[in-house]
Amino acid sequence: xxxxxxxxxxxxxxxxxxxxxxxxxxxxxxxxxxxxxxxxxxxxxxxxxxxxxxxxxxxxxxxxxxxxxxxxxxxxxxxxxxxxxxxxxxxxxxxxxxxxxxxxxxxxxxxxxxxxxxxxxxxxxxxxxxxxxxxxxxxxxx
Numbered sequence: 001x002x003x004x005x006x007x008x009x010x011x012x013x014x015x016x017x018x019x020x021x022x023x024x025x026x027x028x029x030x031x032x033x034x035x036x037x038x039x040x041x042x043x044x045x046x047x048x049x050x051x052x053x054x055x056x057x058x059x060x061x062x063x064x065x066x067x068x069x070x071x072x073x074x075x076x077x078x079x080x081x082x083x084x085x086x087x088x089x090x091x092x093x094x095x096x097x098x099x100x101x102x103x104x105x106x107x108x109x110x111x112x113x114x115x116x117x118x119x120x121x122x123x124x125x126x127x128x129x130x131x132x133x134x135x136x137x138x139x140x141x142x
Contacts, residue, residue: 008053008061017066018045028089038091045069112136 010018022045025037048069053061083090083099090099098106116132117124124132 006054006057006059008050008059008065010049010061014049014061014063014066017063018042018049018069021045021066021070041073045073048072109133 019042022037022042025041028037045066046069049061049065052065052068053059056065058065077089081089081091081093083093083101085099085101090101092103093099096103113129113133116129116136
């Protein structure tokens with residue numbers, strides 16, 4: 001009979017599969033210069049696999065549990081951390097609320113404004129600065 005506080009155990013094969021999934025998630029971001037997985041994601045995969053095993057009333061985490069944990073995790077990331085501009089998963093959205101592309105655009109805009117103020121040697125009213133930014137900034141400013 002199973003205990004109510006059942007904690008499923010892992011076989012070596014499932015341990016390795018979870019770690020491989022996590023390593024693959026980390027590699028995805030390296031090519032783009034962003035982090036796509038943190039240790040917290042590995043912990044999430046472990047908890048999801050254990051929960052799936054419990055749902056099956058099993059005291060052993062099996063391959064099906066790891067596969068379902070991976071599927072659920074990927075789907076959650078797609079829904080919560082996809083940059084609408086690039087269509088790619090960006091973990092920074094979860095951490096800061098801004099995607100890497102949005103942060104880069106903001107930094108570029110700040111440089112543009114600093115250069116505009118430095119080159120003009122005068123102060124601007126807010127509406128005038130806004131108009132200058134709209135005219136001069138190549139990506140647009142709203």
